[in-house]
Amino acid sequence: xxxxxxxxxxxxxxxxxxxxxxxxxxxxxxxxxxxxxxxxxxxxxxxxxxxxxxxxxxxxxxxxxxxxxxxxxxxxxxxxxxxxxxxxxxxxxxxxxxxxxxxxxxxxxxxxxxxxxxxxxxxxxxxxxxxxxxxxxxxxxxxxxxxxxxxxxxxxxxxxxxxxxxxxxxxxxxxxxxxxxxxxxxxxxxxxx
Amino acid sequence: xxxxxxxxxxxxxxxxxxxxxxxxxxxxxxxxxxxxxxxxxxxxxxxxxxxxxxxxxxxxxxxxxxxxxxxxxxxxxxxxxxxxxxxxxxxxxxxxxxxxxxxxxxxxxxxxxxxxxxxxxxxxxxxxxxxxxxxxxxxxxxxxxxxxxxxxxxxxxxxxxxxxxxxxxxxxxxxxxxxxxxxxxxxxxxxxx
Ligand SMILES: [Zn+2]
Ligand SMILES: [Zn+2]
Numbered sequence: 001x002x003x004x005x006x007x008x009x010x011x012x013x014x015x016x017x018x019x020x021x022x023x024x025x026x027x028x029x030x031x032x033x034x035x036x037x038x039x040x041x042x043x044x045x046x047x048x049x050x051x052x053x054x055x056x057x058x059x060x061x062x063x064x065x066x067x068x069x070x071x072x073x074x075x076x077x078x079x080x081x082x083x084x085x086x087x088x089x090x091x092x093x094x095x096x097x098x099x100x101x102x103x104x105x106x107x108x109x110x111x112x113x114x115x116x117x118x119x120x121x122x123x124x125x126x127x128x129x130x131x132x133x134x135x136x137x138x139x140x141x142x143x144x145x146x147x148x149x150x151x152x153x154x155x156x157x158x159x160x161x162x163x164x165x166x167x168x169x170x171x172x173x174x175x176x177x178x179x180x181x182x183x184x185x186x187x188x189x190x191x192x193x
Numbered sequence: 194x195x196x197x198x199x200x201x202x203x204x205x206x207x208x209x210x211x212x213x214x215x216x217x218x219x220x221x222x223x224x225x226x227x228x229x230x231x232x233x234x235x236x237x238x239x240x241x242x243x244x245x246x247x248x249x250x251x252x253x254x255x256x257x258x259x260x261x262x263x264x265x266x267x268x269x270x271x272x273x274x275x276x277x278x279x280x281x282x283x284x285x286x287x288x289x290x291x292x293x294x295x296x297x298x299x300x301x302x303x304x305x306x307x308x309x310x311x312x313x314x315x316x317x318x319x320x321x322x323x324x325x326x327x328x329x330x331x332x333x334x335x336x337x338x339x340x341x342x343x344x345x346x347x348x349x350x351x352x353x354x355x356x357x358x359x360x361x362x363x364x365x366x367x368x369x370x371x372x373x374x375x376x377x378x379x380x381x382x383x384x385x386x
Contacts, residue, residue, distance in 0.1 A: 010236035013229035027279040036206035037241040044234040045202035050196045086220045
């Protein structure tokens, strides 16, 4: 395969990019923005090498502990469970949550082979049982799978005597947290039940 | 800037990709498709190093002469002038054109500093004056700038006694050739005036 076709094929691996968009991107870069090419190549290489997962909350991090987990001043009584690092970033941007996080890196989906082991449920339960944690906020998506995940985790937490809450239903049903406007997320957080 | 933010910034240089899409792409790659990252990095690096312009027609090529210019069996009586390598690729895919090409790598746009020198008009006139060329098909876009470019080139060719034609108006007005369906392009080619 020649270099142009290889570039188009590689661009098609990006989410939301089909054949036409990939062609358009490749031609645009080659004709109008060649300096963007080594820059993107370098950013991809650096990202894949440097970005690992936080040992404690599993979000993306370049250091063993992410910036939130490394911050001793946050409210250790609150632990918020989200599906993805993008969801965690959205919650952080609201500025209205001061506790810690646990990132599942997925949600229960038995048909896709995603069970409690894949979302790190045991690590979450151990983390929630740590001294000082008073409430686990289950901020998984309001999709069928997100609700099922919250339900299973809430039951497991309750069996261990740990209180859990769910974000208020201000969050639109069927949507991904990452794409919800910040005001709605902040409101849902204060109304958690 | 951390590696994640650098990656998001670099992805935003892709055409049609804003902040939200770039975030979504970065999170998707890091969480679900890490192997795509070195692959895209490698493809970008190879493309920017290897893809130059054909010495003869100026389209993208990894060799001094592109695959069309290097093919002695094409019809040397026809020379088709297009704005971009993407337009040339679209014409090639119709399978209905067997002559050679000249790629302007732009179109006249005096306000943007794109004049006859930038589109290689002198090289085109020299190429069109070569032995055997009987007709220059001006396949620039049917936009205001594409029409102006075709007009200026047609006048210059006529002054040198070289016949030029324009694609038939089967091509929708205001559209970029690259995005036109192949049947329409093939029809417009056979109806050239
Ligand atoms: Zn962390
Ligand atoms: Zn060529």
